[in-house]
Amino acid sequence: MEKKIVVAIIGCGTIANSQHIPAYLKNEDVEIKYFCDIILEKAEAAVKKYGCGIAVQDYHEILKDPEVDGVSICTPNHMHSIISIDCLNAKKHVLCEKPAAKNYEEALKMQEAAHRNNCILNIGVVNRFNNAVRTIKTMIDHGELGKVHHVHVSFRAFRSIPGIGGAFTTKDIAGGGVLIDWGVHYLDIVMYCMSDPKPLTASAEQFCVLGKDIPNYIYTSMWAEDTRNVQGVYDVDDSITGLIRTKGPVISFIGAWAQNVNVPESYIDFLGDKGGIRLHYGENFDLVVSKNGSLIQSTPIFKSNHHFIDEINSFVDNIKHPEKRLPSHIDTVIITAKMMQGIYDSAASHKEIKFKN
Numbered sequence: 001m002e003k004k005i006v007v008a009i010i011g012c013g014t015i016a017n018s019q020h021i022p023a024y025l026k027n028e029d030v031e032i033k034y035f036c037d038i039i040l041e042k043a044e045a046a047v048k049k050y051g052c053g054i055a056v057q058d059y060h061e062i063l064k065d066p067e068v069d070g071v072s073i074c075t076p077n078h079m080h081s082i083i084s085i086d087c088l089n090a091k092k093h094v095l096c097e098k099p100a101a102k103n104y105e106e107a108l109k110m111q112e113a114a115h116r117n118n119c120i121l122n123i124g125v126v127n128r129f130n131n132a133v134r135t136i137k138t139m140i141d142h143g144e145l146g147k148v149h150h151v152h153v154s155f156r157a158f159r160s161i162p163g164i165g166g167a168f169t170t171k172d173i174a175g176g177g178v179l180i181d182w183g184v185h186y187l188d189i190v191m192y193c194m195s196d197p198k199p200l201t202a203s204a205e206q207f208c209v210l211g212k213d214i215p216n217y218i219y220t221s222m223w224a225e226d227t228r229n230v231q232g233v234y235d236v237d238d239s240i241t242g243l244i245r246t247k248g249p250v251i252s253f254i255g256a257w258a259q260n261v262n263v264p265e266s267y268i269d270f271l272g273d274k275g276g277i278r279l280h281y282g283e284n285f286d287l288v289v290s291k292n293g294s295l296i297q298s299t300p301i302f303k304s305n306h307h308f309i310d311e312i313n314s315f316v317d318n319i320k321h322p323e324k325r326l327p328s329h330i331d332t333v334i335i336t337a338k339m340m341q342g343i344y345d346s347a348a349s350h351k352e353i354k355f356k357n
């Protein structure tokens with residue numbers, strides 16, 4: 001019998017329990033040997049719930065175990081680079097949740113550590129494993145939209161700031177707000193589907209407005225944890241807008257965790273001279289193409305898939321075949337980290353930023 005791939009989960013919170021752990025458990029080639037959380041009770045609860053593994057509080061214990069092949073890093077953003085680099089230096093393959101890191105500089109250090117140690121570093125840009133997104137990429141690659149000149153991205157909720165005052169709204173921990181948390185997925189889809197057009201300039205503005213007065217923030221839902229009674233920090237973007245020029249299409253975007261318009265939007269428009277696509281984020285897409293003098297509108301039906309399961313299975317397969325490159329490899333995702341840095345730098349300085357190289 002082939003040896004199982006041995007993995008460890010670092011950070012036993014929402015995404016680990018909802019996606020990573022169930023997906024590993026479904027994969028017969030995998031053994032989860034460790035559950036690690038800085039709050040030991042969370043790691044112990046996972047051992048009890050899933051009936052396997054050892055609970056540890058300090059991830060360094062995992063690094064000492066030569067049996068561990070790979071780790072899923074599911075901690076808040078500020079620990080992504082620190083834990084990833086330590087794991088890579090210990091020759092463990094890494095699947096680190098998105099965003100790669102709090103900022104571009106940290107993401108570059110992670111990339112360097114992956115190269116130096118000749119280990120895999122994949123980032124949890126899970127939409128690259130979504131069949132709707134893959135289908136759009138194939139259509140754009142095959143020229144079905146013609147020349148795509150503009151991509152518009154909207155990720156706007158009504159009143160949906162996560163865990164106000166907690167990790168998500170504290171810049172030192174999260175690195176940013178709605179852009180780094182939601183926008184990262186949207187920009188990543190754009191770059192993937194458009195085959196990474198080189199970014200040239202970014203011009204953006206960000207707003208830390210609606211959640212600033214934490215006790216008086218009115219909301220309809222609060223995901224992550226409900227921290228309404230926490231005396232915490234709120235210093236990130238609750239909304240953001242801007243424009244990125246690239247060697248390919250112009251990318252315009254507007255994002256909001258909270259806004260005073262109750263019309264949530266969650267889509268990406270790919271606008272080409274022969275056709276256009278509206279991707280409804282996490283769902284299907286609508287297509288318009290001009291053909292034989294007519295405009296044909298359609299909503300394709302394709303094989304839907306569970307993209308988190310695909311992501312985890314692909315990581316496990318990647319550990320068996322490290323020579324393969326997944327679309328979520330740090331070398332592809334790094335461009336989104338660079339763009340987000342440019343957006344935040346432009347917003348902070350109120351000036352257009354020119355990207356180097």
Ligand SMILES: NC(=O)c1ccc[n+]([C@@H]2O[C@H](COP(=O)([O-])OP(=O)(O)OC[C@H]3O[C@@H](n4cnc5c(N)ncnc54)[C@H](O)[C@@H]3O)[C@@H](O)[C@H]2O)c1
Nearest residue numbers: 011012013014015037038039074075076077097098099124
């Ligand atoms: N791919 C997606 O769509 C998606 C969705 C949700 C969250 N995420 C990402 O996953 C990460 C975690 O988010 P979450 O919602 O699960 O947060 P969470 O707060 O529910 O879980 C994080 C866990 O990490 C633990 N932790 C913190 N520091 C640690 C350390 N040094 N060592 C070990 N454990 C530590 C915390 O105690 C907590 O249990 C974030 O980076 C987030 O952006 C991705």
